[in-house]
Amino acid sequence: MAHWQDLARTLERGLFDGVFLADVAGVYDVYGGNPNTALRTGMQVPVNDPFTLVPVMAAATEHLCFGVTGTIPYEPPFAFARKLSSLDHLTDGRVAWNVVTGYLDSAARGAGQAKQEGHDTRYEIAADYMDVVYKLWEGSWEDDAVAYDKAGGVFTDPARVHEVAHESEWFQMRGVHLSEPSPQRTPVIFQAGASAQGQAFAARHAECVFVGGALPGLVASLREQAAAAGRAREDLKIFSMAAVIVAETDEAAEAKLRDYTAWAQPEGALALMSGWTGVDLSRFDLDARAEHLESEAIQSALSGLGLHTVREWGERLSIGGGAEVVVGSPTTVVDQLEEWVETADLDGFNLAYTVLPECFEEFVDLVVPELQRRGRYKKAYAEGTMREKLFGRGARLEGTHPAAGWRASD
């Protein structure tokens, strides 16, 4: 508990908008066909329930917000919707949900399926799941349903509470949402899928999107699709993954990178990538030159990154897990971040950790002041919920968002 509360205080000291708690609902067992490499290297296993950390970190902070991955096939929507409403109440509206459709057969097996559904079907299920939770969050209780009328003996006006019903191929349920309206009702919606279906889903549902790197094409495509879905430019914030290794000087930062790399375990990173892609990278000779590998897809991935072997890919991934990596003094780091923001039309960054807690302590102490000096970073938190802080408008979703269509009419 002390670890997480100290981390939360560090991030709030640095005026971070939020902390993002990733999750994975199974073990990475594509690499070698078993979870041994993931277990040995501690690659996202063990992985405790990230939702249990939100109250811990919220208790130690006032403004820091919390984005948490929730994997859709993993928990039924009725219980999940209540959990998020409860956290939104407890934190006074500082909660976001990173919608993940699942990508590991091991997670599906844990949840009782023989294997996961196909990629397109998972997005179909996800869209249906969103409808269920939107109905519960937006449509079950009217704003003024709770009367708190002691004298009249009325806690809630039953006429202003509505049973939600959903009948589809994937979800069948009927019930009154168990939480009264929370500050944001629907938590801020994050999404990170880069596939065609992922982009379409993000353009429709997401308020914040994570992209893996500073990718101008992907950013432009997301913005175009969101506009086509009737949403405004300012309705979608796009954050790139970046791993920052900073020190007083470029030389000291480079030395730190060399030290980190000496501890890194490329096979663990390859187990991660195998889980993401479904391709067992242990089939390849880690030290063979790319041109001798049997897979054109892998040859092309390596050449796109300017790498020569699968082992080099593992080494690259083992710092920041695939994020853009920037190493240097505060000036060097901020120069690079500024360039990425401009060239890729980004709204900000999702900082991957390297070594906890020092990577965030150093960012707060060295990079944040330089960002502030250049007018690129806030000097105080805005008041209000996460949605108010991020978007500078109301706590509730805009009327153009699909969730708004489920609001109860008065």
Place this chain on the structure above:
Amino acid sequence: MAHWQDLARTLERGLFDGVFLADVAGVYDVYGGNPNTALRTGMQVPVNDPFTLVPVMAAATEHLCFGVTGTIPYEPPFAFARKLSSLDHLTDGRVAWNVVTGYLDSAARGAGQAKQEGHDTRYEIAADYMDVVYKLWEGSWEDDAVAYDKAGGVFTDPARVHEVAHESEWFQMRGVHLSEPSPQRTPVIFQAGASAQGQAFAARHAECVFVGGALPGLVASLREQAAAAGRAREDLKIFSMAAVIVAETDEAAEAKLRDYTAWAQPEGALALMSGWTGVDLSRFDLDARAEHLESEAIQSALSGLGLHTVREWGERLSIGGGAEVVVGSPTTVVDQLEEWVETADLDGFNLAYTVLPECFEEFVDLVVPELQRRGRYKKAYAEGTMREKLFGRGARLEGTHPAAGWRASD
């Protein structure tokens, strides 16, 4: 958050073993065939996810333990087991699970079933669910699986982690538990069912049992069945529900009871009782004398309680929700509690709340010192996990408990 943290600090100041967070996975809609009475009177609705409160209260305390209701059909076992392990880690082993098999059709509908399974089938499902979570908690990771070997690059020894498999009519899953062993592994198991199946379940699985009142017959029956299941007298703690209204004098306490009763809403309590029993009590004239009611079961329930009308039953239930109620000065209260402990062979009490937080503040300030003066109450917390504090032995379950059968052999 402040409400819950203040409450936790009050309870820890009073050396309470724990706080019990009840839950209900649906609305009470048997009374009148709709949830209107429950909503109007705020009868367990809204009801936020109680698991989100454990980290909040744990962050404000050091010794206080947490028992939380988890309703079995409501969350798949793989995710549920991880949530409990995560909370056991976060709290250094201060977590108990109150196993509830469900009793509301409304909860089943929320979870996607047309209606809940029958009573006996629910216990069959519950026993099967216990096997799944016991396997995950006790059998997936050996005690020394996590090596934390930085120099050798080994976080976990994969040979000491085992995939769990379960194939039954009710649950099919396969997976590695996602949490490393927590201090208690299996959380302390609570149960409260009083039916024949409920008692058999408790005798086999429960370490702590809640009974509704000071009921010597039920207590003796539970102890006999636990002994028949090969468990020792000290393996089972039995707590009775009690609601205490205390003041400096008997007269002041009686005045407080009158004040509380004036605010009580008998119909809300009847909606609660209708949900528990499945009998729609709104069908009866609330003010008709018992002998004129059409139901022999209701006549018998009223006469057993010395009551004349259904409204009186609602009034009785509206203070303490069916718990034994004791009203008076500290001396009067402790005399009564002592008598119940002796005559019913109880290990302690589960205190129902009347008005929060004053009912617990007054208990701590007035009743605890009197209990201590008589040598009936501890003067300091024992060290260790909840299981160590409650039973004065190890953090893990005894070998005679059915969960122990799933332990991985070395």
